[in-house]
Amino acid sequence: MTIRSDYRGPALFSGGFRPFFLAATLFAIGVVPAWYLAWRGEIALGGPFPAVDWHIHEMIFGYGAAVVAGFLFTAVPNWTGRLPARGWPLAGLLALWIAGRMALAGALPLPPTGVLAIDQAFLLAVVAMITREIIAGKNWRNLKVLVPVSLLWAANLAFHAEVQIEGTSDLSRRAGTALLIFLIMLIGGRIVPSFTRNWLARAGAQRMPVPFNRFDALSIGAGTIALVAWCLVPDTPMAGLASAVAAGLHLARLARWRGMATWRSPLLLMLHAAYLMIPLGFVGAAAAAAGLVGLDVPSHLFGIGAIGGMTVAVMMRASLGHTGRNLVAGPWLTASFVLVLLASLARLAGYEPLLGRIDGIALAATFWAAAFALLAARLTPWLLTDKAAVRRPNARGPNTATKR
Template sequence: MTSHNEYSGPALFSCGFRPFFLAAIVFALVVVPVWWLIWRGDVSLAASFGPTDWHIHEMVFGYAAAVVAGFLFTAVPNWTGRLPTRGWPLAALLAAWIEGRLVTAGFLGVGPLGILLIDQIFLLAVAAMITREIVAGRNWRNLKVLVPVTLLWLANIFFHVEAMTQGTADYGRRLGIALLVFLVLLIGGRILPSFTRNWLAQHGMSRLPVAFNRYDVVSLIFGAVALAAWVVAPYHPVCALLGAVAAVVHLVRLARWRGIATWRSPLLAMLHLAYLMVPLGFAAVAAAALGIIAPAGSVHVLGVGAVGGMTVAVMIRATMGHTGRNLVAGPALTAAFALVIGATVARVAGQAGVVGAFDGVDLSTALWTIAFGIVVCRIGPWLARPKAARKMPSAPKARPGDARGG
């Protein structure tokens, strides 16, 4: 007889990270090649957004929003001590996410206002379900996690309204990306020092990451101000100054976490490399404001490099940890992460004309698609199957004459 605490349904809906990480990686594999075909003029969508707005909207409020939901529905039960959301509520939430992707692409035949009303349901439901769990668990100090989720929901509404009234979501594009980058600053500042400290201590290293202190608070403030300036006035000299300062501040913040010592652990090193895209993105914001690089350069360093890189790294590690796999990335997943970073470099370098005969968009699309093809093949089955018993590393075999072997 099944107890109240046991779950007997499909493994896919046994924990929040499973359906939303799987949805995110499959969507990322499909949506970027579709955008490439649209950009080439080979495919058209009946969406109410213009092609560029649709592309950015779906990467921010489609792909990234699914990753955020998966992360939170896995983290919140750890904070509250309550059972995770699972079963039909997760299935219904996934259906809302899928419906948002279909309606935004123009497949359901409704007008712009109807698209807005349907598409906003997902993030609103995520915020409501997380609120319920935190309140039920009386975990009041983590109510602050609702702030970025609520802001992301409001940013999605603003994106739709701006596109309907102005013809393009100029501010909405940057606002959505900026909120995701700030989540990288918050979550990265929480998990990178912790994971790195644990790994370095296990390997007997005495120099450990600096604990969270006032410098981290200052860095978050500088990051938030620089992102706000980028959203509001991306071509103003003040934006260039704030972007340059934020780049230095966050480069120093990253250096304090001892990432250079993690090169022997690709799974950990990729988190540090993803965070490195943040100061590089701030530098790109400053360069774009001064007219040194095209504005799309800063968008892609922050969006593809920082957000894409961090979400891939977090999904890989979280999936391994929660499905019973050893925390070893292996060559395939390490290559997948490297390809995401390569897609960022190719996109920016293509605009600068330094990739030879290759078009930056073509090369970036190819690298991103291959990366997520690997990710889907490697962690997709883990997400859909029951948790495996973690295998312990086998002891080394004794050699003839070795004291251990006699």
């Protein structure tokens, strides 16, 4: 990637991942406990959404959108060979994101249409800036990534409309989740086996992950069909069958990436564990369509397990690599990821008590907040300071630092 040597501004705005990974991480610490207290009636939110809809919206279009932006503004310069966005453009975009969060929480005295106008501006600006960079760099093959991001913006508009018309979100909340899952299937399906192949090669392994081929395309296609059915008709046999097929294909896809061979690298194993939550989410969707579990089960397997797990794992790896640190998770980051997965499992228990009088919802909120508190404690100093000198191990091996 070309580096702009004349940048002299704050380190926070020297790379796209820095402001948005930091914002997403800090936001995630408080947003779930705030929803829990609002849901219990202990605090009041002044925005236009009911507490549950505010929670769902902010996890998808607040937290999720920030991580997507951070990833794209870091990846696109690698794709195009152009200089990365830095300085005022990133600061302005971050200000848009913060304004959206304030508007949805009722901190800005605006009518619902005013809240919508501010909230939708962030993803629209992201799409516009990424489009400009890809076209300017003539990187036509990566234009396809704009489709799910643009649809995510449209799903945000639909979410606002659905809440105002119907009183609560339904289809749009599943659509937003499904689009983030699609991005994980598409982009995660490239980076997970790629990182695994690099690590195994340094470890001297003989067997490598299977390269992307028609089976991967088939898996993504089947997953897309299942996600569309889950969005539109989640409680029908068609959705159940499509989800069951997608679950099997994505389990097979994951097995081809040789994840079990990476057990000595927790940072890499996290990516495989997070991707595993996608087929488990499809299993949950199939079970929900058959009436065996509630419709909230696949939502939380996808939302907390797959999206939460993958975004945490990617933010860890990108922050380590792009700030000049060795790709080693250490106990704090490992514990953070484990807590996210525990939060997804605890949430499935719902109102059932798990630890004394603590039910699954309270425990999931606690695990989630603790996970991001640990993540913030490690990432914040790195994201706010200049890039460190890469510290390479003395001996060559699986833990050798890389930039990716």
